[in-house]
Amino acid sequence: MTYKNYPMVSRVIYGRGSFNQLSDIIAPKRLNVKAPFIYLVDDVFKGNAWLTSRISLAYEDQLLFISADQEPTTSQVDDLVEQIILNHKDRPSGIIGIGGGTLLDLAKAVALMLTNKGESKDYQGWDLVKSPAIYHVGIPTISGTGAEVSRTTVLTGPERKLGINSDYTPFDQVILDPELTTGIPKDQWFYTGMDCFIHCVESLNGTYLNAFSQSYGEKAYELCKEIFMDDKGSQEEQQDKLMMASWHGGMSIAYSQVGVAHALSYGLGYLLGTRHGIGNCIVFDNLEEFYPEGVALFKKMKTLHGIQLPQGICSELGDDEFNIMIDVALGLEPLWENAIGKNWKQTITRDKLRSLYERM
Ligand code: NAD
Ligand code: ZN
Numbered sequence: 001m002t003y004k005n006y007p008m009v010s011r012v013i014y015g016r017g018s019f020n021q022l023s024d025i026i027a028p029k030r031l032n033v034k035a036p037f038i039y040l041v042d043d044v045f046k047g048n049a050w051l052t053s054r055i056s057l058a059y060e061d062q063l064l065f066i067s068a069d070q071e072p073t074t075s076q077v078d079d080l081v082e083q084i085i086l087n088h089k090d091r092p093s094g095i096i097g098i099g100g101g102t103l104l105d106l107a108k109a110v111a112l113m114l115t116n117k118g119e120s121k122d123y124q125g126w127d128l129v130k131s132p133a134i135y136h137v138g139i140p141t142i143s144g145t146g147a148e149v150s151r152t153t154v155l156t157g158p159e160r161k162l163g164i165n166s167d168y169t170p171f172d173q174v175i176l177d178p179e180l181t182t183g184i185p186k187d188q189w190f191y192t193g194m195d196c197f198i199h200c201v202e203s204l205n206g207t208y209l210n211a212f213s214q215s216y217g218e219k220a221y222e223l224c225k226e227i228f229m230d231d232k233g234s235q236e237e238q239q240d241k242l243m244m245a246s247w248h249g250g251m252s253i254a255y256s257q258v259g260v261a262h263a264l265s266y267g268l269g270y271l272l273g274t275r276h277g278i279g280n281c282i283v284f285d286n287l288e289e290f291y292p293e294g295v296a297l298f299k300k301m302k303t304l305h306g307i308q309l310p311q312g313i314c315s316e317l318g319d320d321e322f323n324i325m326i327d328v329a330l331g332l333e334p335l336w337e338n339a340i341g342k343n344w345k346q347t348i349t350r351d352k353l354r355s356l357y358e359r360m
Helices: 018-029 074-087 101-113 186-204 211-230 235-254 260-272 276-284 292-304 319-330 333-340 350-358
Strands: 011-014 037-042 062-066 094-099 136-140 154-156 161-165 173-176
Touching: 011 018, 018 094, 018 136, 018 173, 037 101, 062 074, 074 101, 074 154, 094 101, 101 136, 101 154, 101 161, 161 260, 173 235, 186 211, 186 235, 186 260, 186 276, 186 292, 211 235, 211 292, 260 276, 260 319, 260 333, 260 350, 276 292, 319 350
Parallel strands: 011 173, 037 062, 037 094, 094 136, 136 173
Antiparallel strands: 154 161
């Protein structure tokens, strides 16, 4: 047996208002005056001086507002990289992603692709990246995905929706400032928060489970229950807790895997563009047979917060479309192996997945 030797986020700062220290933190990482810091910022913050006034641009630093309406694609990453190379003589000193999972993943992918040849689609998979990324910093503004701590960046490519999983993917620096998670629409807060809850359920009920994953997963599960079931505590406490739940949920799947909800949700995302958080919720709502306890609790939380999930999103699809989603889902072998076990192919048939998708 050989064990995987995983890298982790090298540095993390935590605390309300810690975002104020961004400039001081990155200053020593500036390579020279021609090597800029590139900020990729969710365009929901455009015109929001409370946030943007704390980003100080020097020399050739550049701030790019990017919409999170669509999840990151490989061509978007390649375009950004090309734009950065064309606009700057020197390789950047660093990439700073500010936003949710979408912006964090973009920042990771751009940092990787500035030092690796070719197109980002060629690196979707496990351990295909050859060279270390440039310095990259992640600053979450919504909690749940665990993208701030994970060793993957999930991209939709021409052939599949799949992460670039590599030792070079994790951030060199993360700034956890729960104050930044203010002003999120309630539905989105729930969907992204549930991503964390689902990470825990899939990790804790997977065949890959071990004490490392369990310790993080149980903590995050507990925090999610406090946040979404008790609903007491001040808004500040809730923000603090969800930010740490996201971190722990991400750590839990580092040494295990996600499962059925994620596999099926990737199919929805690839074909219909359904975003990760809401897609996971739509799928998970139908997974009682795989995760009875977790799904029961999820339904309670949904009711408690008055969340109405879209229904019938697959009702108009034809055979070809179902087959595309089924292909994407079945391609995620490690997820099925974790969820069901080594012999997953005996029960997870195309018909089985079709009948699950038909319920959504
Ligand atoms: P997101 O980044 O897509 O953002 C969701 C919405 O919330 C957007 O409209 C965004 O503008 C808005 N938003 C973000 N912060 C806000 C704030 N402070 N105030 C108001 N609005 C705000 O959402 P997400 O759920 O965090 O990320 C989903 C993405 O993360 C998907 O692309 C998914 O594939 C990826 N993901 C990655 C990993 C990983 O390990 N790399 C894990 C899970 C999910
Ligand atoms: Zn997820």
